[in-house]
Amino acid sequence: MTATLPPQLARLIRQDVQGMHAYAVQPSAGLVKLDAMENPHRLPANLQQALGARLGAVxxxxxxxxRVDTLRAALKAYAQVPDGYDLMLGNGSDELISLLAMACDVPGASILAPLPGFVMYGMSAQLQGLKFVGVDLTPDFELDESAMLxxxxxxxxxxxxxxxxxxxxANLWDDGVIERIVEAAPGLVVMDEAYQPFASRSYLDRLTRHPHVLLMRTLSKxxxxxxxxxxxxxPAALIAQVDKVRPPYNVSVLNCEAALFALEHADVFHQQAAELRRERALLLDRLDAMPGVRAWRSDANMILVRVPEAARSFEGMKARGVLVKNVSRMHPLLANCLRLTVGTTDENAQMLAALQASL
Structure with missing residues (x-):
């Protein structure tokens, strides 16, 4: 239940903010958590001990x-940032999305994105007082080129x-359509590669073709x-301008050191991503064979499925100890859709069994 603000306080809060819904995080205690596209693998015990000692000395x-500059340099090397390009850090991609809206808040500015998509694109626009334009994908979740243009x-x-x-x-869109959108764009284009560890291709090799394109990634996935x-x-000159609106200490010393440690042991995380890609392929095969279920191809660590009744399947899976994401009300194109995170072999087996039993 949401408490009601007394009038003397309510007048201080923007009306549009009072009408918004906060970003919801589902309670997951005691459940197999497959709702948030997290890597299900923890660090090996020896690396946990090494990281703990390192963080204890911070x-x-x-x-x-x-040390933050050291991390920036390490990420530039890891991501193979081209010459003449720079990199800025955010407290997750969410903060970078908010900072971009703040930096580009000029009279008449607007933000455009395909729908269904990541909710923070529209939310960042609303919070900054910018117009948000959503353009529906096709029924098969491809870019509608004519509508976008x-x-x-x-x-x-x-x-x-x-x-x-x-x-x-979870799909990669047609590169030809993307290029035509980029060429038509009067402002910035942000290629959000949050799920790059699981994708079959990246925009990085095309980044330098267009001085108005930014590439955004996260260490979350x-x-x-x-x-x-x-x-x-x-481009360094563009990053320098956006970086001016970044809070001076937005990345903590603990976050910084943990990220540096992870990059030093990137091979461990690459092995985990490879295992998740294998698990994804097995999941897709099993889902394709499941009557009443349609699964879309995935280049991420999640799979979108359509079931006969999303609410019933979601609650049925939860009752059987498996938490997924019911996205069926996010957009009309997602009617009766669930989003399944790719987990470990055991977690995926439990998820499939729970889904089958809930249909």
């Missing part, structure tokens, strides 16, 4: 300093978000969802 009494011509958006692959549909660290790559 100077918590000091603000983050030069028409919306771009009509609204002249300052920012266009293209998730690559998309959330919650790499395996550090709890660390909250995102980064954005773009």
């Amino acid at each position: 100077a918590l009494n000091r603000y983050p300093g030069e 028409e919306a771009i011509a009509t609204h002249q958006p300052s920012i266009i978000y293209l998730a690559y692959p998309n959330n919650p549909t 790499f395996g550090l969802a709890g660390v909250r660290l995102g980064y954005m790559v773009g």
Whole structure:
């Protein structure tokens, strides 16, 4: 239940904010948690001990300093950032999305993105007081090229978000269509590669073709969802301007050191991603053979499925100890759809059994 603000306090809060719904995190205690696209693998015991000792030696009494620059340099090397390009850090991709809206808040500015998509694109626009333009995907969750180009011509958006692959549909869109959208864009285009560890291709090799394109990634899907660290790559002069609105100490010393440690042991996380890609292929085979279920191909660590009755299946799976995401009310195109996170072999077996029993 949401408490009601007394009138003398309610007048202080924006009316549109009072009418919003907060980002909801589902309670998951005691359940197999397959609702949030997290890496299900923890660090091996020896690395847990090594990381614990390293974090214990961090100077918590000091603000983050030069060590953050060390992390930026390590990420630039890891991501193979091109010459003339720079990188800025965020407290997860969510903060970077908010900072972009803040930096681009000029009169008449708007933000455009395909729908269904990541909810923070629209939320960041609303919170910054910018117009948000959503353009529906096709029924098979592909970009509607003509609708996108028409919306771009009509609204002249300052920012266009293209998730690559998309959330919650998990697919990579046609590269030719993407290029035509990029070429038509009057402002910035942000390629959001949050799920890059699981994708079959990246936009990185095309980044330098267009000076108005930014590439955004996160370490959350790499395996550090709890660390909250995102980064954005773009032309150095452009990154320098957006970076001016970033809070000075937005990445903590603990987050910074944990991320550096993870990059030093990137092979462990690459092995985990490879295992999840194998599990994804097995899941898709099993889902394709399940009567009454349609599963879409995935380039992420999630699979979108359509079932006869999403609410019944969601509650049935939860009653059997498995938590997934019911996305059926997010958008009309997602009617009766559930989003399943790819887990471990055992977790996936429990998920499949719970889904089968709930149909």
